[in-house]
Structures are given as C-alpha cells and as structure tokens.
C-alpha cells in the first residue's frame with residue numbers, strides 16, 4: 001500500500017495541496033485546478049480521495065506476478081479478452097446478454113466516441129443531440145467536421161417526430177446521420193430517458209438509418225439503473241461505457257458495445273492494430289480488479305457516497321429559488337434559475353460569492369438557453385457541498401432583489 005492510499009485527507013485537501021506545490025499555475029500533471037477559498041462545483045470528476053487506489057495497486061501487483069510480460073506486451077486489438085469477458089458478465093447482470101465479442105476496449109468513453117466518429121462518420125454528416133447535452137461531446141463532433149443539430153427536447157427527452165423530420169431531410173440530401181444521447185443519469189440534467197421515449201427514438205433511428213450513440217458512463221452510479229438503449233435494440237446502437245466514474249479516470253479505460261459489423265469495423269482499424277488495443281496494461285489491471293471481486297465493492301461504496309452527496313446538495317439548495325429534480329444517479333444537479341436571472345450573471349455573482357458553477361449555455365448546441373446552471377456533487381464532501389449551495393443561494397437571492 002502506498003502513502004497516498006493511507007492518507008485520510010479529503011478530496012478538497014488533496015487538490016489544495018497539489019495546487020500549493022505547483023511552481024506555476026500551468027506546472028501540473030492534472031486536468032483540474034484549485035483556487036484557495038473557492039468552492040468549485042463545476043467539475044464532474046470523482047472525488048480524488050475516493051479513487052480506487054488500493055484496489056488498483058493490489059490488482060497491478062497480482063497481474064504482474066501472475067501474467068508478467070503478457071500485461072506489458074501489445075494487446076489484442078479489440079482489448080484483452082479477460083477484461084471483455086468480465087465486462088460482458090457485469091453488463092449481463094445489469095442489462096441483459098452481451099457477448100465478449102460484442103465489446104471493444106477503448107481509452108475511456110471519450111476514446112470509444114473518437115473511434116466511432118473516426119470510423120462510422122465522415123465530415124459533413126449530421127449529429128442530432130438532445131438539448132441540453134454533454135458539452136465536450138459537442139467539441140468532439142466539431143473536431144470531426146460534423147454538423148450538430150439540436151432536437152426539440154423536453155424533460156421527457158428529445159422529440160421523436162422532430163428527429164424523424166430532420167433525419168428524413170438528411171437522408172434525402174444523402175447525408176449520414178447519428179443521434180448522440182446520454183440516456184442514463186445524463187450530464188447535465190441527471191435524468192433518465194423513459195423506456196417508451198427510448199423505443200420511439202429507436203424506431204425512428206431504425207426507419208431512417210440513424211446510428212444511435214448511447215453515452216452510458218453514469219450507469220454504475222445507481223444499482224438499479226434503467227436498461228440501456230443498447231439492450232432495447234442492439235442493432236441500432238453503439239453504447240459507450242467507462243471505468244472513469246467507478247474506478248478512476250486516469251486509467252483511461254472504457255469500452256463500446258455494438259453489432260458484430262460495427263465491432264469488427266472498429267476492432268480491425270489501423271489505430272488498434274498498430275497500437276495493440278487501447279491502454280493494454282491499464283485494461284488488464286481493470287480486468288483483474290473485476291476478477292478479484294473488488295470492482296463490486298468499489299462500485300457499491302461509490303453508489304453510497306454519491307447518493308449521500310446528491311441528497312446533501314439537493315437539500316441545501318433553496319427550493320424557492322431554483323427549480324430542479326433531485327437526481328437518482330450521475331454527478332450533477334441541473335438548476336432552472338428564477339425568472340429574469342441570466343446564467344452568465346449567476347456564474348459571475350456566484351464566483352464573487354466564492355462558489356463556481358457551470359453556465360448552462362455550454363450544454364446547448366446553439367448556446368441559446370441562458371436559464372440554467374449545472375452544479376456537481378461528485379468531487380466534494382458533504383460540508384463543502386452544503387457551504388457551496390449556501391453561497392449560491394445567497395448570490396442568486398441578492399440578484400433577485402436587485
């Protein structure tokens with residue numbers, strides 16, 4: 001066991017220490033930043049103090065002593081069979097039958113999305129998205145020259161008739177089309193798409209030849225997550241999964257599940273052939289964490305932690321100021337602001353009051369709706385979440401009084 005895993009520091013303390021040791025603001029190995037005295041509710045990252053350090057260290061040790069060179073060699077292009085078999089078993093418990101051969105290991109769900117966009121789309125294709133949606137997926141669509149089209153959406157999800165109409169137009173123009181969704185504990189809303197709406201969207205997708213990309217990274221945050229869209233219609237869907245939210249994002253291990261044709265197209269691509277799969281060593285470590293039974297332990301502890309935190313944050317937010325649903329999973333609460341409050345003004349006022357929140361406009365393809373902010377409960381412990389909510393309540397109630 002190493003020093004980091006014995007520490008009892010909170011995530012916020014670990015972040016503050018890391019920032020204090022930097023020689024310059026950019027001299028960091030990490031993505032996230034830290035400002036002393038400020039409570040940052042913008043990051044959708046797991047709590048640094050709760051990352052699966054011990055389980056991963058133990059798995060790496062066992063792996064190196066039992067598999068030695070095989071863990072350090074180039075891997076199979078689709079990813080180590082030992083991990084694919086464990087993922088198939090895990091998904092079988094939560095979500096119906098998936099065969100190891102229907103799975104490709106990737107560098108996180110982002111790496112899986114990159115593979116899909118590189119191999120199943122061409123510049124000029126259309127990608128339909130729910131409004132709001134995961135903002136960094138929008139960046140990846142731009143990188144690939146895709147045309148992003150926001151669908152009319154309500155709390156029930158995107159409108160299937162709107163998809164039908166736009167997909168028909170794309171087909172008439174000879175343009176390929178994709179539908180990107182985060183249907184389970186979505187980023188940013190925390191909502192789940194109901195089975196009826198999911199089926200209606202899948203029907204349109206099947207009729208119009210739209211490939212559905214199901215970004216499923218928050219599935220393991222609730223033990224009774226609804227069935228995936230992939231399980232409703234595997235012929236139409238590429239589902240992206242990840243160990244970033246359950247074990248650790250730094251592993252960069254995720255996967256996709258799809259039809260044999262899509263899996264074969266991706267698993268035989270030049271990148272995975274030349275590279276020997278994605279992140280073979282980390283993937284083998286994850287396989288060992290799953291084989292040893294510690295994955296179930298870590299996931300269950302995460303579910304308890306995040307349940308307590310989403311309740312703490314939801315209860316501390318002022319229900320007379322904000323309209324929101326307390327989510328059952330995921331990492332986020334999506335707040336509708338009081339009438340007349342604009343998200344950019346709320347972000348500024350909150351920052352001045354010592355709390356950071358994400359401007360909801362980021363999550364709309366057209367950036368038009370400025371009546372929401374997103375707050376995350378994943379990274380900080382109870383007291384900081386309550387203090388962050390209190391600061392936000394104060395900042396917004398002051399704005400309202402002006």
Ligand SMILES: Cc1ncc(COP(=O)(O)O)c(C=O)c1O
Pocket residue numbers: 044107108109110111134182187215217241242243244249253254
């Ligand atoms: C919806 C969604 N997809 C993908 C990711 C990134 O996942 P990964 O670390 O597996 O690439 C995130 C992380 O915030 C997310 O919210």
